[in-house]
Amino acid sequence: MFKSIRKRDGRETAFDETKITEAIFKAAKAVGGEDRQTAMELTLEVLKMLKKRYNGHIFGVEEVQDMVEKVLIETGHARTAKAYILYRNRRTRLRDARSDLMDAVEEILEEPNRENANISNSPSAKMLQIASAASKKYYLTRLIPEEMSQAHARGDLHIHDLDFYGKTLTCIQIPLGRLLKEGFNTGHGYIRPPKRPTSATALAAIILQSSQNDMHGGQSFAFFDRDVAPFVEDADDHETYQAMEALIYNLNSMHSRAGAQVPFSSLNLGTETSEAARRVTKNLLLAYEAGLGRGENPIFPNIIFRIREGINLNPGDPNYDLLQLAIRVSSKRLNPTFSFMDSSFNDEFGDEVGYMGCRTRVIANRKGPAVTDGRGNLSFTTINLPRIAIKAERNLDQFYRLLDETLDLTCRQLYHRFVVQAKLKVRDMPFVMGQGLYLGSQGLKPADSIEEVIKHGTLSPGFIGLAEALVALTGEHHGQSEESQALGLQIVEYLRRKVDEAGEKYDLNFTLLATPAESVSGRFAKLDRKEFGIIPGVTDKAYYTNSFHIPVGFPVGIFDKISLEGLYHKYCNAGHISYVEMASPPLHNPEAVEAIIKHMRASDMGYAAINFPVDYCTSCSVTGVINEDHCPRCESPEIRRVRRITGYLSTVDRFNDAKVAELNDRTIHSGFTARD
Structure with a gap:
């Protein structure tokens, strides 16, 4: 009846009506049907309608699929029609993923992404990033349940290290x-x-x-x-x-x-x-x-x-x-x-607790001894607090309802990932498991499962943008009012309580993380700005504030900042860190630095750091704060600028755009000068 059809890329190819029959039959089977004859009869109806509408003119794949949906609905096959629509949507997502992947590859080949400030610009780094892009698309479209992958795509939550979803563990x-x-x-x-x-x-x-x-x-x-x-x-x-x-x-x-x-x-x-x-x-x-x-x-x-x-x-x-x-x-x-x-x-x-530069902390263990050695985080996923607050429209009851939904989905996603990780064998992690680094892995053989080993690790929901969420809910963040500080503590305490309940539910080590947000701080802000527009104090920057921190540009004294943030550390049992910013290295004021450290301890902090610029001329080796674009001694423009990004150090040239914006907004916290 028809000789050719137009594919989505514009090419014409031979028309094959059996493909219509096969698609209808697959949709019917998905809802319990087994009658191929009915699928063939429905195909004939589709062909009749195509002939009537296009009368010898060429048509495309999308037009055929539209006609299949129409025939299924009009002939009373509603359940099959729904299955067909879902199948069609999934195929569309897979095609879009392939297209997005090619776009990502092209972009990486031109300029490597800067999601991770420790990734270089070498050929092997670009190949790693291309593999990473392909892996992310695979997991989002083929492995992760759709409600979870769509939540990630929307920006309700962020699945960290998505490219390694089913291949290894975090730390x-x-x-x-x-x-x-x-x-x-x-x-x-x-x-x-x-x-x-x-x-x-x-x-x-x-x-x-x-x-x-x-x-x-x-x-x-x-x-x-x-x-x-x-x-x-x-x-x-x-x-x-x-x-x-x-x-x-x-x-x-x-x-x-x-x-x-x-x-x-x-x-x-x-x-x-x-x-x-x-x-x-x-x-x-x-x-x-x-x-x-x-x-x-x-x-x-x-x-x-x-x-x-x-x-x-x-x-x-x-x-x-x-x-x-x-x-x-x-x-x-x-x-x-x-x-x-x-x-x-x-x-x-005791002195058993160890931290990592990204702030990770692993100690309590419902599945074995409370030790640090041989244990780590399995995976973590971050909740977008500002988005939940924006959608709540200053209704706290609605905020907590939405928070419950997102946190429940996050915990289910982390458990899904645990089940996937548990299928790995010792040979998939030949050094970490094969050499007995992980608690309980000594003596395992290459073909053994790692499930009984990784039960000692942690699964961690994290959060970002408490400051912006508070502005959306109250008009002020926790550095601006005592009421917002009280609400901020209430929210984080609530998160911790719910995460503890998830630990009971799944009988695994669920812990709450003050997320070390590098790429996600900009990703969430960009997505929310696109959906909700510019909201002053919320979506008007290129980034969201890290975890429970006071916004980096807010003028606050060193000791006040420490006192405000210290109250949050006890709730974030998966890891936490706080910083204070100085204008220059405090080399000549050790007494003041010691006073700051002791105030951090008195404020019940678990982990903290002091930030300041460290600049270095690669031509003449002069070191100090270099505010100009060139060295004051030799006038070379080759200045290496080291800053802290999420706990680790990096050079500024490896910061992504959102983190550069955050760096530029950082204000100096008052309290003392580097030279007194």
Whole structure:
């Protein structure tokens, strides 16, 4: 009857009526039908209507599908029509995904995306990003249930590291001490235990790199001082310093992920008081203070200095001198950051709690021992608080109803991901699982499932934009009024209570995360601005404020900011961090820095940092705050600008546009000057 049909790309191809029959039959089968004869009869009706409407003129695929829907409905096959429409919509989504993918590939080849400030611009990095784009499209259209994938696409929530959805886990606190004591295998042979400091730190770098290749998030040593101490007992400060210097060099140059990035590495230390452990801490800090070969500020590792009263907080404490050194180094290099072991929520675990630079915290465990080593976050998904607040139209009851719906969907999505991850085998993560890094994985064989192992990990709903949500609900954020602060605490406490209930429901470690928002801060704001327009104080910037933070451009004193944000840390048991911003490195005011740190501790913070500009001329090596576009000494435009982005350090040229906008809006928090 018909010879040709026009495809969606404009090409003409031979018309095949059996494809209509097959599509109708598949739709019928989806609702329990088994009668192919009826499908053939309905096809004839479609052909009759096509002939009547187009009378010899060529038509397209979409016109045929419209006609199929019309015939099914008019002949009383409503359920089959609904199944056909759903099938058609899914096919459209798949085609759109393929088209979007090609657009993404073209864009990456021209300019790599900057979702992750630790990704380089190398050819391998571009290939990694192309694979990432393809993987995201696959998971959104083929694996993740539609209500969840659509919620992600709309911006109700954001599934982090979507490209690795079913292939690996987020992060881990690596049991370094055991690996160094027993040795390990990276795939090409056994590496025996080291004997000297330099060998120990070289292997530590290899362990971080190997683990990063198995995962998509951070790699951390929870007890670096304790675990390396046995290898420096017979070494002097010179040998120990050389070992720590080599570790820092390696972690800023040793690439993982097919050469696309250096490992996201964190080292926790500071509370071990043995002479050997103190030597490890002292020399690591001194090597970090010295910087890289020409004095550049190291990006990694993120050093996290543990603080506890009676250990290092006050004069007379055995490690008080190390705290003073940590303050000096942090005042020059932005690291170390500081964690507080005697905060109300950490103290019960002794000095067992470890953090990562992205703020991740893993400790309580409903499925086993409450330890940090050998555990990590499995995945996290962020809720768009401002969007919920905008839709609530200042009705708090409606806000909480929408929040319940979104949080319930988020928890179901995280559980879905857990089920997918649980199907992985040890051989899918050959170093992390094969070498027994994860708690409970020792002794497993390559074909064994990892389900019984990853039950020790955490699943974390996160949130972003509390400040903008409060403005949408009340007209003011929590830095502007006590009422908004009270509501902000109420909202985050409510989130924590609901997340705890999800832990009971699924019998897994659900925890609440103060999201380390890098790409999502701009993505959510862009989507909401498009849907709701420009709302002053809410969607009028290129980004949303990170987690529970006071907006970066709001003028607030250092101690007031700490007091306001400190109240939120206890609710965010999956991780949290707060910062204060200074105009320049506080090198000559260690007393003030110590006062800030002690106020952070008194405000019940778990993890915190001090921010300031660190600029470096790559031509003449001058270091300082360089406000001009060129070096004041040699006039070179090659200025390397290091800033903190979500907990880790990065150079500004790797920030995405939203984070550049946020950086430009950051105000200096008043309280003291860098030189008093």
